[in-house]
Amino acid sequence: MTPRPAPSTTAARRTPATVALRVRAMLATVLVTALVTGCSVRLETPSPSEPEPDSREVARRAAVTDALDVAELARVLLVETGTEEPPGPELARTVDAAAVHLEALGGVYDSGLVDPDGGEDVAVAPTSTPTSSPGAPEPEPSTTEVAGDPATEDLAELVERLSQGYSRSRGSLVTVPEAGLARLVASIGTAQLAQARTIAAAAGIPITPVDLPTTPTVPAELPGVPAGTLVPLVALEDAAGYAFEVVAARVGSEAERVAASARADVHRDRAQAWAVAAGVAGTTSDPRATVYALPPEVLSGEGATAHLGTLELGLADAYGTLLGSVAEDDRVAAADLLTDSYLSARTWGAAPLFFPGMPEQRD
Structure with a gap:
């Protein structure tokens, strides 16, 4: 046997x-x-990149950039012109307004990231936004030409920047997803347009027309807005119309008489339009009255125009509030009524505001 x-x-x-x-x-x-x-x-792995801004951030950054540009140019002009003579006081208020607007907007965006060179990325330039609302005609090219000293040319540039800021704000309203920011942007734009007109008048320089209708009209309907929200507008507009009619019969200046009478017609027409939109026209729910109480200064004719300015500010506040409750596509219509009321308030002697149409931000 063989061994294994x-x-x-x-x-x-x-x-x-x-x-x-x-x-x-x-x-x-x-x-x-x-x-x-x-x-x-x-x-x-590459360094973290800047997040893509959403529509809210795009609108906010654009408004911030406009405020910064306005503040920088107005500050330079203020140093050159001083505050004693026009438009010095207007420039000083423009600088103050830009600072307040910048704070309300949240300031310049700081990502906190580090750039490739090792420095901190402290600011991000905004993405451009449309300067007019969808469907609106393109604004005419600027025809403002100012000949003369450099200060006058810089004033014209400031007026142009303020006007463009208004147009950008108005155009962004349909894309801002947040109602609160839409109200703020509309208010700041309105203030900027009023500043542009005030500075232009003080300096005797022309102003480029913006895409604000000469006489903004009431929308035929506002889907999603209850009638109870619209009924107070009927009473406010009708009371304003009545007050303007009384003042038109008492002021001494022919020009003021004509202007007050024309404005009375605007308010009466808007009251009727709001009554129809709310479904209360010709019903027992129609809040319009035959006569409205007026302060003694209006009845006496002394200080009557100041009361008109107060009424217009009240309407601007009402439309600023309304803007926060309408659909995105209806914001421009509400903003136009806000702007029109505030500009009229300034015409009739109301003091300038940093945030027209936002009583909660009253300065």
């Missing part, structure tokens, strides 16, 4: 325990390699 060869030493050592030890050694090697490689990958 003895098993080799190597085969004898291939026990389950030995195999397990070898597998664990191999896994350890793989893990170490993966860790080293992973560290290398993380070191080579």
